[in-house]
Amino acid sequence: MALGFQSAKLPDDEPGPLEKFVALLLGPRLANREQKGRKIGALEGVPAMGLDGLSSSAYGPEAALTVLMPLGAASLFWIGWIMAPIVALLLILFASYWQTIRAYPGNGGAYIVSRENLGTHASLLAAAALMIDYVLNVAVGISAGVGALVSAVPKLHAHILALCLGILLVVTVANLRGTLDAGRLFALPTYLFVASFAVILGIGVFETVVSGGHPRPVVPPPQLPRAVEAASVWLLLRAFASGCTAMTGVEAVSNGMTAFRDPPVKYGHRTLTVIVVILGALLIGIACLARSYRIGAMDQSQPGYRSVLSQLASAVVGNGVFYYVAIASLLCVLCLSANTSFVDFPRLCRTVAADAFLPKAFAIAGRRLVYSVGILYLALASGLLLFAYGGITDRLIPLFAIGAFLTFTLSQTGMVLHWRRVRRSPAGATERAVRAHEWINTVGALTTAAALVVIVIAKFKEGAWITVVAIPAVVILLKTIHGYYDRLASQVRDTRPLQLRDSRPPIVLVVMGNWNKITDKALDMALSLSPDVIGVHLDQLAGPEEEEHDAELRAQWVRYVEEPVRAAGLEPPRLVILRAQHRAIHEPVLKLVRELGTKRGGRRIAVLIPEMVRQHWYEHLLHTYHARQLHSRLLACGDSGLMIVDVPWRAEEGEAPPHRHLG
Amino acid sequence: MALGFQSAKLPDDEPGPLEKFVALLLGPRLANREQKGRKIGALEGVPAMGLDGLSSSAYGPEAALTVLMPLGAASLFWIGWIMAPIVALLLILFASYWQTIRAYPGNGGAYIVSRENLGTHASLLAAAALMIDYVLNVAVGISAGVGALVSAVPKLHAHILALCLGILLVVTVANLRGTLDAGRLFALPTYLFVASFAVILGIGVFETVVSGGHPRPVVPPPQLPRAVEAASVWLLLRAFASGCTAMTGVEAVSNGMTAFRDPPVKYGHRTLTVIVVILGALLIGIACLARSYRIGAMDQSQPGYRSVLSQLASAVVGNGVFYYVAIASLLCVLCLSANTSFVDFPRLCRTVAADAFLPKAFAIAGRRLVYSVGILYLALASGLLLFAYGGITDRLIPLFAIGAFLTFTLSQTGMVLHWRRVRRSPAGATERAVRAHEWINTVGALTTAAALVVIVIAKFKEGAWITVVAIPAVVILLKTIHGYYDRLASQVRDTRPLQLRDSRPPIVLVVMGNWNKITDKALDMALSLSPDVIGVHLDQLAGPEEEEHDAELRAQWVRYVEEPVRAAGLEPPRLVILRAQHRAIHEPVLKLVRELGTKRGGRRIAVLIPEMVRQHWYEHLLHTYHARQLHSRLLACGDSGLMIVDVPWRAEEGEAPPHRHLG
Secondary structure: OEEOOOOOOOOOOOOOHHHHHHHHHHOOOOOHHHOHHHOEOHHHHHHHHHHHHHHHHHHHHHHHHHHHHHHOOHHHHHHHHHHHHHHHHHHHHHHHHHHHHHHOOOOOOHHHHHHHHHOHHHHHHHHHHHHHHHHHHHHHHHHHHHHHHHHHOHHHHHHHHHHHHHHHHHHHHHHHOOHHHHHHHOHHHHHHHHHHHHHHHHHHHHHHHHOOOOOOOOOOOOOOOOOOOOOOHHHHHHHHHHHHHHHOOOOHHHHOHHHEOOOHHHHHHHHHHHHHHHHHHHHHHHHHHHHHHOOOOOOOOOOOOOOHHHHHHHHHHOOOHHHHHHHHHHHHHHHHOOHHHHHHHHHHHHHHHHOOOOOHHHHOOOOOOOOHHHHHHHHHHHHHHHHHOOOOOHHHHHHHHHHHHHHHHHHHHHHHHHHHHHHHOOOOOOHHHHHHHHHHHHHHHHHHHHHHHHHHHHHHHHHHHHHHHHHHHHHHHHHHHHHHHHHHHHHHOOOOOOOOOOOOOOEEEEEEOOOOHHHHHHHHHHHHHOOOEEEEEEEOOOOOOOOOOHHHHHHHHHHHHHHHHHHOOOOOOEEEEEEOOOOOOHHHHHHHHHHHHHHOOOOOEEEEEEEEOOOOOOHHHHOOOHHHHHHHHHHHHOOOOEEEEEEEEOHHHHHOOOOOOOO | OEEOOOOOOOOOOOOOHHHHHHHHHHOOOOOHHHOHHHOEOHHHHHHHHHHHHHHHHHHHHHHHHHHHHHHOOHHHHHHHHHHHHHHHHHHHHHHHHHHHHHHOOOOOOHHHHHHHHHOHHHHHHHHHHHHHHHHHHHHHHHHHHHHHHHHHOHHHHHHHHHHHHHHHHHHHHHHHOOHHHHHHHOHHHHHHHHHHHHHHHHHHHHHHHHOOOOOOOOOOOOOOOOOOOOOOHHHHHHHHHHHHHHHOOOOHHHHOHHHEOOOHHHHHHHHHHHHHHHHHHHHHHHHHHHHHHOOOOOOOOOOOOOOHHHHHHHHHHOOOHHHHHHHHHHHHHHHHOOHHHHHHHHHHHHHHHHOOOOOHHHHOOOOOOOOHHHHHHHHHHHHHHHHHOOOOOHHHHHHHHHHHHHHHHHHHHHHHHHHHHHHHOOOOOOHHHHHHHHHHHHHHHHHHHHHHHHHHHHHHHHHHHHHHHHHHHHHHHHHHHHHHHHHHHHHHOOOOOOOOOOOOOOEEEEEEOOOOHHHHHHHHHHHHHOOOEEEEEEEOOOOOOOOOOHHHHHHHHHHHHHHHHHHOOOOOOEEEEEEOOOOOOHHHHHHHHHHHHHHOOOOOEEEEEEEEOOOOOOHHHHOOOHHHHHHHHHHHHOOOOEEEEEEEEOHHHHHOOOOOOOO
């Protein structure tokens, strides 16, 4: 009997004000079967997963040019030689992730690829690197965007932290609504950014070609600084390492495959292609135009600083309306680059949690079928980082690319082993195609590994060492969590059939106040569970000054309980009055439970607790928490043979004739 | 069988770190029978209840002199004519509270006296006035003390709010430890203050007498301002109304009678006498010495301001070490005057809550046998006031005396009616003694009523109107609470004996995951409650991507459950697999409960929920809250025939041979 209810909403489940607010903010609760309609295509995929990658174009070339600044005008020569290998690397990554997506259409993330091909250790390394990277990406992305915004509108300078946290809130809420909603919401700025810079780069390239390589800028960029150094291998390597940040975000599609609608491989490929093509075009265009328009990086710490893209836009189209639209969309894309993390981090955590390396809550789909715990955790962690650094997270940037390139390397290496296995399996594809695949991933693995080494060395002192320490620490944490679940699983494992140990009904202790309808109902319920019922009343629960009515209670007991039960031909329940010396209801009850257990030869005992149901918020203030305290203390301290029976009681029950039954 | 356990501490109740910290801060949990040893005598009574009254001496005369400032030197003439009726009124109050304490030794507060003699309305008026007064007293007392401290040590000016909240915290913790501890802790500054000013006033009076009324001040006080006004009745009335604040705190002893050890009347009388004698002596002494040393009030808003007591101390003994000791003890007494509220407010709330006009929690004795909820509520309310006003609550002072004088009047009027009733009862005391009592209380009632009228008129515009509005609002709140409890009592009232409605055992639904030791134990427990057991498994509880193992589960069920139960000659339980479309465990379970209820002719249903007991804090992070959510939603939405059975499961149970029974 597998019941699939049409609507699981219960008629008397009238939503409270909090639930109404949440529904307004996040949208209605979605059913599992609505999952299909919540999947995304390439149109939403690019804004959802691509913002990290696309926004890289804004800071990758700039970062490389900044390192090259001491070279003066020569930097314009070298930027070409830096960006060429970066774009080549991008293409290699594109080819290899294209293959990864096809090989692992369910989830092609570095974690899964490493787990399947390299084993648990490597997969945990990938998971830890990705997790740290995602948290950093949120903090750094938002603060970089806000930094750019503030340098455009200096009035906002006093509100950096508030702006950061505000954007974090918007991105968090959008993603709690679901990846589809976030993708749709952020589509406008994304495509506006792409369109504006397509126009700018197009005009710029046209002008360059027409003018024979020396276009006249509309607004001339500032003079390049004088050279103070000659080019050295070390400087160029550092520029390369800095420029490599342009590539972070390319792995996003493979990590978020579960977000795509059927067939996921098709939409994954489409999204990946759009992202890489746009990113590649932007990188090449920026490098070329920087050269022809003679635009270099400026010192951020000096007043009058302008970013490379801003100089480039005003050089090509001047400082008109179009310039402002382009820069505004760029700011949006920078601020929202955090969204990629919000799409991938919860999905990664879900997979890791399903393997019992993270708490189970990460694997539970929330009201909008996204993994809300992961989203909230990411928001909290990056919010704390932003708060701790006051919204200025420059110092975190060096920590940043390591995780990405470590994951690239692991995932590529995993793919190499994957193809090798495919090649060896008898049902493999044609040998040649597989060899080609293997070759692409090998090149990918080697180049990203080389880039990783360069980045670690170049940035070690600036803070990369923190990542080098943090990743193993996270791995240890994940393993500890797994150890806990492992131990638990072995504790609950049961290979024997059901043991019927004691078929006698339990002794039922009914915790009660005076004689009233609640006690009446509780005793009636208790007698249907077992013929062996004891009423337990506690004296002085409120303190030594509470009045006691023991004699009255005993008289009530005889008249209202013993007589009718005896008349029904049953053994009448006993009444026990205990004194709560420490005003803790559970202590005397537990003591009684233990005494009875010893006396009655290990009989099971059930403690029946009548509980008043609170239907209005103010009732929580008007009642004591004795029932709930007793319940939770019995749970915590009770012996293994103890049951706790809650009998809810509602105010209406006192008004209607008692016990309308179900139905 | 009334069991009085020698020690209710359970052996496996190892205190957690939080409990250890609380025990360190507040002292060990006290048993009800330790109540006697926690009562106080007069020695602790004066610091516990008298600080409000004694500190009044610091601001009463000063307040009157401030109003008289426009009279210039003539203010020294009139201060005598203002203080004389105030001291007389104090003596009348002393006499009448002396009688009240004897007549109501259990609790002689205005609330009880009004309730017994004037009826519910008057008693609620008294309760509301007292409650507001106590909260104001804490905020105003602490901020006045800190204000004086800051004017003595101007460096502290930036920390006013922190100092206020710090003192509030100290007083709160001291009172949570118990009235006895607070009385002992605050005894040193109290008696130091009394001793210092006894010496100062003694020397001052001696010098005055020796010098024939014109002593030479050691440090001459500043020149009195020039007169700008002549004395008018209105000015003198306002001075009287301001000076009357010197009397607040006299009622404290009668409100806190339950704190005293046996015989309470003796210790109450002693405490009251000590407080009134010291207060009276201080008031008379200050008025006399202000006259002979020619000390007037100074403008607080001007730099160089010094309080009357500070001027007086340096005039008499100079600015030596003794001066600093006296002023330091004065500051302590001012800061700690809030303590009186902390002793009386929780006791008042306890009495009002016992009459069901306040939530029941106010009537429960806490770990140290004081009413912790009242103490915490008072701390919270006054803390919010301090916070809202930034620790400067001058504007609240006009609101202050009204509550006190309204209570005085109600309590005195109640006593008049009390004596009248005693006089009429045949077993009354000798007519003459009673008439004398009645006369004293009549004078008290009339004079305090007159003072109340003067205060309300004189201070109405300055803010007294707020009190005039707030008191009825609190009365309405108290009545609303009472109405709720009244309705509840009539709903649970049961005048019929126990109804045995349905003796059939309930259908037991066992909510379960896969086959494991937890399910094993739960089914075994369920079969001891009823032969009619159904296993309920929920699919897709974590979302649409959760893997389902329905076939495996059904196979397990047949092998591990049905076969052994059938072999034992019982009807084997069925397995029902439900789909949790909305990932809310309670919805399908509730729906099943309702269907079964209809189908099975109103049979009762018990839902059995196995719950993993969390023994370490980190386990809370590692488990989902499904069991607890199901429990609380079933409580909230279940029908009246529903029971909820919790079966705790501990990790150790998986390691030991299953089900060591109790004992």
